[in-house]
Amino acid sequence: MNQLAVELTRQAGAHPAISVENLDVVFGAGGKGVTALAGVNVTIPTGGLVTMLGPSGCGKSTLLRALADLVPAAAGEISIFGRSPRLAREARDFAFVFQDATLLPWRSAIDNVRLPLEVGGGAPKHADPAELLDLVGLKGREKALPEELSGGMRQRVAIARALVTRPRILLMDEPFGALDEITRDKLNEELLRIWQETGTTIVFVTHSIPEAVFLGQKVLVLAANPGRVREYVPVELPFPRRLKVRDTLEFVQITAHLRQLLEEC
Amino acid sequence: MADIAIATPSRYPGKSRALWMIASRRWPAIAAVLGLVVIWEIITAGFHVPSYMAPSPVEVLAAFRDNGQTLWSNVWPTVFEALLGFFFGNLVAIVVAVWFVHSPTAERAFYPVAVFMHTVPIIALAPILVLLFGNGFTPKIIIAALICFFPTLVNMVRGLRAVSPAALDLMRVLSAKKSEIFWKLRLPSSLPFLFAALKIAATTCVIGAIVAEWIGSSFGLGALIIEATYNFRSSLLYATVLVAALLAVLLFSIVSLAEARLIRWKSPVVG
Numbered sequence: 001m002n003q004l005a006v007e008l009t010r011q012a013g014a015h016p017a018i019s020v021e022n023l024d025v026v027f028g029a030g031g032k033g034v035t036a037l038a039g040v041n042v043t044i045p046t047g048g049l050v051t052m053l054g055p056s057g058c059g060k061s062t063l064l065r066a067l068a069d070l071v072p073a074a075a076g077e078i079s080i081f082g083r084s085p086r087l088a089r090e091a092r093d094f095a096f097v098f099q100d101a102t103l104l105p106w107r108s109a110i111d112n113v114r115l116p117l118e119v120g121g122g123a124p125k126h127a128d129p130a131e132l133l134d135l136v137g138l139k140g141r142e143k144a145l146p147e148e149l150s151g152g153m154r155q156r157v158a159i160a161r162a163l164v165t166r167p168r169i170l171l172m173d174e175p176f177g178a179l180d181e182i183t184r185d186k187l188n189e190e191l192l193r194i195w196q197e198t199g200t201t202i203v204f205v206t207h208s209i210p211e212a213v214f215l216g217q218k219v220l221v222l223a224a225n226p227g228r229v230r231e232y233v234p235v236e237l238p239f240p241r242r243l244k245v246r247d248t249l250e251f252v253q254i255t256a257h258l259r260q261l262l263e264e265c
Numbered sequence: 266m267a268d269i270a271i272a273t274p275s276r277y278p279g280k281s282r283a284l285w286m287i288a289s290r291r292w293p294a295i296a297a298v299l300g301l302v303v304i305w306e307i308i309t310a311g312f313h314v315p316s317y318m319a320p321s322p323v324e325v326l327a328a329f330r331d332n333g334q335t336l337w338s339n340v341w342p343t344v345f346e347a348l349l350g351f352f353f354g355n356l357v358a359i360v361v362a363v364w365f366v367h368s369p370t371a372e373r374a375f376y377p378v379a380v381f382m383h384t385v386p387i388i389a390l391a392p393i394l395v396l397l398f399g400n401g402f403t404p405k406i407i408i409a410a411l412i413c414f415f416p417t418l419v420n421m422v423r424g425l426r427a428v429s430p431a432a433l434d435l436m437r438v439l440s441a442k443k444s445e446i447f448w449k450l451r452l453p454s455s456l457p458f459l460f461a462a463l464k465i466a467a468t469t470c471v472i473g474a475i476v477a478e479w480i481g482s483s484f485g486l487g488a489l490i491i492e493a494t495y496n497f498r499s500s501l502l503y504a505t506v507l508v509a510a511l512l513a514v515l516l517f518s519i520v521s522l523a524e525a526r527l528i529r530w531k532s533p534v535v536g
Contacts, residue, residue, distance in 0.1 A: 070438065102429070104454075120445070
């Protein structure tokens with residue numbers, strides 16, 4: 001192992017993927033500002049898969065956007081592999097998957113996957129766009145325009161686009177929220193497969209309790225007014241998980257616990 | 266995969282079949298036009314309408330035959346003015362739109378000026394420009410350009426702004442530079458809006474050129490219209506108007522073809 005690799009390993013070991021300390025996010029300036037998040041503390045380990053759950057308006061998307069440097073912190077600190085969100089963004093440490101696939105309609109599937117390599121000075125390392133489309137199950141549809149693809153396929157392209165820069169963290173904001181249940185189940189299973197194949201740290205926002213439990217090693221439950229951490233619930237279900245796991249007693253117990261937490265919020 | 270792709274119809278199922286489909290879809294329009302021409306002929310012949318008041322279709326056809334040379338030599342100046350006006354009017358409109366989108370101050374300062382210019386009737390502006398620039402091509406090109414300018418400016422500003430907040434978030438996460446956001450996001454997504462305006466401009470630039478030629482010009486379709494009117498050469502007048510209309514239709518078709526080539530995705534714009 002060369003010197004640089006040793007250094008990188010040491011650094012990666014020294015910091016968790018994401019650490020948030022006493023984070024406040026306030027929308028609007030002055031006295032009329034609305035506090036979206038107050039005193040949020042959370043640590044997400046490297047290679048972990050954490051889901052975020054909460055009632056609407058609890059700030060789960062805001063927390064994700066703060067990690068992605070899309071929303072500024074009013075107070076507190078966010079560290080991504082020991083760096084500020086801005087530096088992490090410029091270093092392409094993370095990629096973001098939005099609720100809408102947000103594909104450019106004039107670009108074919110593969111050209112949409114290439115977009116991150118063409119802007120922002122490119123990426124220090126990158127994956128082969130064709131291989132990624134294969135990974136998300138879209139082999140043979142490389143030349144298709146987004147309007148020729150179904151909602152599920154478009155979201156697969158968006159995931160491939162996020163993976164093209166080989167990010168260490170994948171931030172996903174209700175990516176399957178607009179899809180039908182069957183497609184969502186399928187993509188959930190595939191996301192777990194991709195997570196295990198790539199070793200990427202994943203933070204996944206959802207408003208579906210079963211989805212949060214099925215995907216997460218831990219579920220971060222947020223409460224609203226102001227947005228704050230309610231509980232950080234571990235999910236002790238073994239990987240690889242199949243959809244059948246949702247019929248087990250453990251699964252049902254965790255979802256029941258989470259449902260109760262959300263009702264108290 | 267459970268996902269089902271939306272079927273894409275193959276574009277060309279065979280040229281002759283495509284032609285046949287166009288013909289079968291368009292025959293009511295073709296029949297209607299032919300019918301109107303026949304009624305026109307019957308009225309002018311049946312009621313003995315004098316030729317100087319309203320020529321019959323046959324007489325208009327004869328005018329094409331007798332005045333072919335005159336029409337041909339006068340169509341080119343108008344084509345030249347309309348095309349240059351189209352080019353410069355739209356070019357300036359696009360550049361100004363880009364400027365407005367990047368500088369709110371510039372927009373606040375000059376948008377009212379643009380609106381004011383648009384409210385001045387182009388026919389009233391023509392004599393002023395003739396006085397300023399003489400009797401050559403310049404005032405005609407400027408008027409053709411002015412008439413194109415405003416719709417393109419408005420549509421282009423709208424188009425450049427019609428970018429979803431999510432797409433801008435995506436570009437920000439990718440650390441895209443302002444210029445990259447412009448070339449890779451704003452400009453392509455404005456194209457449907459731009460072409461909606463260019464299709465308007467394709468016909469109005471011909472109007473602009475002809476109106477400009479009405480004011481003391483000695484060449485062009487506009488001048489020919491004035492001359493034919495004053496000399497009661499009605500069949501020549503009708504022939505000239507037909508040529509002007511055909512010119513506008515031709516330009517419109519060229520822009521529509523370019524649009525179909527360039528914009529292959531569906532857009533939320535009503536063109």
